[in-house]
Amino acid sequence: xxxxxxxxxxxxxxxxxxxxxxxxxxxxxxxxxxxxxxxxxxxxxxxxxxxxxxxxxxxxxxxxxxxxxxxxxxxxxxxxxxxxxxxxxxxxxxxxxxxxxxxxxxxxxxxxxxxxxxxx
Amino acid sequence: xxxxxxxxxxxxxxxxxxxxxxxxxxxxxxxxxxxxxxxxxxxxxxxxxxxxxxxxxxxxxxxxxxxxxxxxxxxxxxxxxxxxxxxxxxxxxxxxxxxxxxxxxxx
Numbered sequence: 622x623x624x625x626x627x628x629x630x631x632x633x634x635x636x637x638x639x640x641x642x643x644x645x646x647x648x649x650x651x652x653x654x655x656x657x658x659x660x661x662x663x664x665x666x667x668x669x670x671x672x673x674x675x676x677x678x679x680x681x682x683x684x685x686x687x688x689x690x691x692x693x694x695x696x697x698x699x700x701x702x703x704x705x706x707x708x709x710x711x712x713x714x715x716x717x718x719x720x721x722x723x724x725x726x727x728x729x730x731x732x733x734x735x736x737x738x739x740x741x
Numbered sequence: 742x743x744x745x746x747x748x749x750x751x752x753x754x755x756x757x758x759x760x761x762x763x764x765x766x767x768x769x770x771x772x773x774x775x776x777x778x779x780x781x782x783x784x785x786x787x788x789x790x791x792x793x794x795x796x797x798x799x800x801x802x803x804x805x806x807x808x809x810x811x812x813x814x815x816x817x818x819x820x821x822x823x824x825x826x827x828x829x830x831x832x833x834x835x836x837x838x839x840x841x842x843x844x845x846x847x848x
Contacts, residue, residue, distance in 0.1 A: 645828060657777070664772065681770065712777075714774065
């Protein structure tokens with residue numbers, strides 16, 4: 622069992638900021654986290670990592686030819702345009718009630734996230 | 742042991758395009774939530790169709806050339822290659838039945 626930080630993880634500061642944002646945004650939009658908290662955890666870590674690297678929480682569930690240009694364009698910065706317009710989050714961070722994978726939670730702790738993402 | 746082996750920009754041609762059997766390619770990224778959900782499905786497919794197809798995965802962060810070449814946008818994206826050509830594609834965390842029925846069309 623190792624406790625060393627995964628070099629691919631975000632800073633604690635960005636992770637906490639994105640964790641807090643995710644909870645607030647789920648409550649505000651009436652959406653829920655995935656029944657598998659591992660999905661929620663890796664997406665929040667990915668958003669925080671992009672916030673560190675690019676200055677914006679670019680969606681971690683897409684591939685970009687140029688991440689800096691995409692972050693500047695802002696379309697896929699979380700909450701992305703499809704989420705804001707139609708509550709569509711293909712990353713499965715914010716799920717509407719009728720989604721088969723929607724859980725009952727709108728909260729996740731910092732420790733819950735890192736327990737998942739420490740495993741690489 | 743993982744049934745789906747990792748393929749890179751450098752090995753994609755040999756492992757996928759020049760394969761004698763159809764190849765299922767799982768394009769994924771480390772901090773993509775739905776990729777975590779589809780990974781076990783891909784492993785099950787690899788076991789179930791062992792000998793009939795090859796199953797590989799490409800980390801799009803580490804292998805941007807292949808990802809760009811095939812126009813990967815939303816991930817996970819699952820592509821089926823046969824005879825060096827892309828013949829089908831499924832986007833998102835799909836159930837095993839969906840992936841299996843897509844695959845069956847090309848066996």
